[in-house]
Structures are given as structure tokens and as C-alpha cells.
Amino acid sequence: MVNATKRGIRRKQTVIVAAALGSAVVAAFFLNSCSTTPAEVVVPLEIPGAHYVGNQACMDCHAEIVREFPASPHGLIHSASLALPGGTGCESCHGPGSKHIESGGNAKFIINPGNDPASCFQCHLDVQAEFNLPYHHPVIEGHMNCVQCHDPHGGDIFKPTGGLAMAWQNESCEQCHREQTRPFVFEHEAMREGCTVCHNPHGSINRKMLAESDPNLCLRCHAQVQGGSGIIYIGNVDHSGFLQVGTCWTAGCHTAIHGSNVDSLLRY
Numbered sequence: 001m002v003n004a005t006k007r008g009i010r011r012k013q014t015v016i017v018a019a020a021l022g023s024a025v026v027a028a029f030f031l032n033s034c035s036t037t038p039a040e041v042v043v044p045l046e047i048p049g050a051h052y053v054g055n056q057a058c059m060d061c062h063a064e065i066v067r068e069f070p071a072s073p074h075g076l077i078h079s080a081s082l083a084l085p086g087g088t089g090c091e092s093c094h095g096p097g098s099k100h101i102e103s104g105g106n107a108k109f110i111i112n113p114g115n116d117p118a119s120c121f122q123c124h125l126d127v128q129a130e131f132n133l134p135y136h137h138p139v140i141e142g143h144m145n146c147v148q149c150h151d152p153h154g155g156d157i158f159k160p161t162g163g164l165a166m167a168w169q170n171e172s173c174e175q176c177h178r179e180q181t182r183p184f185v186f187e188h189e190a191m192r193e194g195c196t197v198c199h200n201p202h203g204s205i206n207r208k209m210l211a212e213s214d215p216n217l218c219l220r221c222h223a224q225v226q227g228g229s230g231i232i233y234i235g236n237v238d239h240s241g242f243l244q245v246g247t248c249w250t251a252g253c254h255t256a257i258h259g260s261n262v263d264s265l266l267r268y
């Protein structure tokens, strides 16, 4: 799991850098919104005539969300670079709230990032880049949104629903991908670690959003052992000839990679 840890650390740095850049980027958007930004980067968090009022002002009408929010990752952010009004808290995603409140809660005067991820992208530039990779979930196209996989207010942003057999993360995928998440007679234990051991959930340069395009996807867990005279064993089976044919999941090999009801070697 050294890899995962490294990835975690790298990610955190990216987020912090992105967050630090956030205000500068927002400022840049204000200055040249149409000319230099791609069309899918929509407007910054600006609600004409409104100013920031702070989380407590939302309490009167959205008490439950205000109460659960401090436990969420975004409720825990403390950063000098985000100390500007609206840099953290409800309005960092929803925009300045004064007009929404004055109007008694008119939805026209508040941003809902469940409809438009632009406010998330202010800080998560790296995620925006992932959704622009050649193979991606259609979020930028407006067919999906962040909240189908993330709970923005609650304690667990990854939306588990109390998983038993499968890794907790897989459950948000299950809503839409029944074929891969159903129980199999011969399960592939890799699934217990979550779909994300093999797929980048936002997007990837590889087809099917795979984390790797070649056998390295599998060799992270399945040791490749060199026998005498160039023979390569994987799982005690001589794979020397197979590996020249294609990837591990090419037709004729482990095509039932998510699990099989008929073959313990996940071939069909």
C-alpha cells in the first residue's frame, strides 16, 4: 500500500496548491472570463448584488445541513489562503448568500453545484483535468454530477451505504453498474479493495477508464515470477506465450475480470 499512501500525499498537496491558487484563479476568471477559459469552465461564484454572510445565517432554514457539515472534509478545512469571506463553509460552494436569504430562500439567488460542478472546480483543478481526459464519466457534458458519487455535507464524502461483501466505495458505482457489482460464484478478490484499484473514477487516458492499459494493472497484485530459460509464471501458470497475445483481459483470457459464475480462473 506504499503506492496508495504516496498517492494520498501527492493528492493532498495538489488540493492544497489548487486551493491556494483558488482565489487567484477566481480573480483571473473575473478578469477574462470568456476569452481564455474553455467553454466548460462556467462562471465563478458570483451572484450579482449578493455578499457573504457566513454559515450561521443558513441555520434558520437549513439547520440539519449546518449541524452535520462540521464533520465533513470541507467543514474541517482551515487554511490561511482560504480565509477570505466565502473561502470556506457553505458559501465556498454555494456563493454569497445574502440575496437568497433576503428573498426568503429563492433558488435563483444561490448556486447549486449539484447542477453545475463549476464551484467544485475552483479548488479541484486536478479533478477538472481528470474529467477532461479522453475516457471519463460525462460530468463536464452535464449528464452526471459530483453528488452521484460524493455527499457534499455529510461525514463521509464517498457515499457509502454500509457495505458488507464489497468495498465501501463500490456502492456508489452500483447504482449504475449492476453488471460488475452483482455477486458472482467465483468472485475476484480484487473487487474487495474497490473499483478504484483498476479504474480512475473521474477519467483516464486509457479506455474503460483503466488505471493502466497493460498487464501492469494486474501485476501490482499478482507476482510475475521468472522461471528458467525466459519462462514467466503468474499464479503458478506458465504465461510466457499468453503475454505476447495481448493484455490479461483480452478475449480468450481473463475476460470475466469482475467475477465469473462458471470459471474460477475468470476466463468467461
Ligand code: HEC
Binding pocket: 053, 054, 055, 057, 058, 059, 060, 061, 062, 090, 091, 094, 096, 097, 098, 100, 101, 104, 105, 106, 107, 110, 111, 112
Ligand atoms: C429564510 C430561510 C433561508 C435561509 C436563511 C437560507 N435558505 Fe437556502 N433555501 C431556502 C428555501 C425556502 C429553499 C427552497 C427554494 C426552492 O426550492 O425554490 C432554499 C434552497 C436552498 C438551496 C437549493 C437551491 C436549489 O437549486 O434548489 C441551496 C443550495 C441553499 N438554499 C443554500 C443556502 C445557504 C448556503 C444558506 C446560507 C448562506 C441558505 N440557503 C440560507 C430558505 C433559506
Ligand code: HEC
Binding pocket: 055, 058, 062, 065, 066, 067, 069, 074, 089, 090, 091, 092, 093, 094, 112, 113, 114, 115, 146, 147, 152, 153
Ligand atoms: C463542498 C461544497 C459544498 C459545501 C461546502 C456546502 N454544500 Fe450544500 N450542496 C452542495 C451540493 C453539491 C449540493 C447538491 C446536492 C444534491 O443535489 O444532492 C448541495 C445542496 C444543498 C442544499 C439543497 C439540497 C438539500 O440537500 O437540501 C442546501 C439547502 C444546501 N446545500 C445548504 C448548505 C449549507 C447550509 C452548507 C453549510 C453548512 C452547505 N450547503 C455547504 C455542495 C456544498
Ligand code: HEC
Binding pocket: 012, 015, 016, 019, 022, 073, 074, 077, 082, 087, 088, 092, 093, 113, 119, 120, 121, 122, 123, 124, 146, 147, 150, 152, 157
Ligand atoms: C474552497 C475550496 C473547495 C471547494 C469549493 C470544494 N472543495 Fe473539495 N476539498 C477542498 C480541500 C482543501 C480538500 C482537502 C481536505 C483534506 O484533504 O482534508 C477537499 C477535499 C475533497 C474531497 C476528498 C475528501 C477526502 O476525504 O479525501 C472530495 C471528494 C471533494 N473535496 C469534493 C468536492 C466537491 C464535489 C465539491 C463541489 C461540490 C468541492 N469538493 C468543492 C477544497 C474545496
Ligand code: HEC
Binding pocket: 011, 117, 120, 121, 124, 126, 127, 137, 139, 144, 145, 146, 147, 148, 149, 150, 169, 172, 196, 201, 202
Ligand atoms: C463516478 C463517481 C464519481 C464522480 C461522478 C465524481 N467522483 Fe470524485 N471520486 C470518486 C471516487 C471513487 C474517489 C476516490 C478515488 C480513490 O480513492 O482513488 C473520488 C475522489 C475524489 C477526490 C479526492 C481525491 C482526488 O482525486 O483528488 C476529489 C477532490 C473528488 N473526487 C472531487 C470530485 C468532484 C469535484 C467531482 C465532480 C466534478 C467528482 N469528484 C465526481 C468518484 C467520483
Ligand code: HEC
Binding pocket: 136, 137, 138, 144, 148, 149, 169, 170, 172, 173, 174, 175, 176, 177, 195, 196, 199, 201, 207, 208, 209, 210
Ligand atoms: C449515476 C450513474 C453512474 C455512477 C454512479 C457511476 N457510473 Fe460509471 N458510467 C456511467 C455512465 C453514464 C458512463 C458512460 C457510458 C458511456 O459513455 O457509454 C459510465 C462509464 C463507466 C466506465 C467505462 C465504461 C466504458 O464502456 O467505457 C467505467 C469503467 C465506469 N463507469 C466505472 C464506474 C465506477 C468505478 C464507478 C464508481 C466509482 C461508477 N462508474 C459510477 C454512469 C455511472
Ligand code: HEC
Binding pocket: 170, 173, 174, 177, 180, 181, 188, 190, 191, 194, 195, 196, 197, 198, 199, 208, 210, 249, 257, 258
Ligand atoms: C481487477 C481490476 C478491476 C476491478 C477491481 C474492477 N474492474 Fe471494471 N474493468 C476492468 C477491466 C480490465 C475492464 C476492461 C474489460 C474490457 O476491455 O473488455 C473493465 C471494464 C469495466 C466496465 C466496462 C464494461 C464493458 O462491458 O465495457 C465497467 C462499467 C466497469 N469495468 C466497472 C467496474 C466497477 C463498477 C467496478 C467495481 C465494482 C470495477 N469495474 C472493478 C478491471 C477491473
Ligand code: HEC
Binding pocket: 188, 189, 190, 193, 197, 198, 217, 218, 219, 220, 221, 222, 235, 248, 249, 254, 257, 264, 265, 266
Ligand atoms: C488489488 C489486487 C488485485 C488486482 C489489481 C488484481 N487481482 Fe486478481 N486476484 C487478487 C486476489 C487477492 C485474488 C485471490 C487470491 C489468488 O488467487 O491469488 C485474485 C485472483 C485472481 C484470479 C483467480 C486465480 C485463481 O487461481 O483462482 C485471476 C485469474 C485473476 N485474479 C486475474 C487478475 C487479472 C487478469 C487482473 C488484472 C486485470 C487482476 N487479477 C488484478 C487480487 C488482485
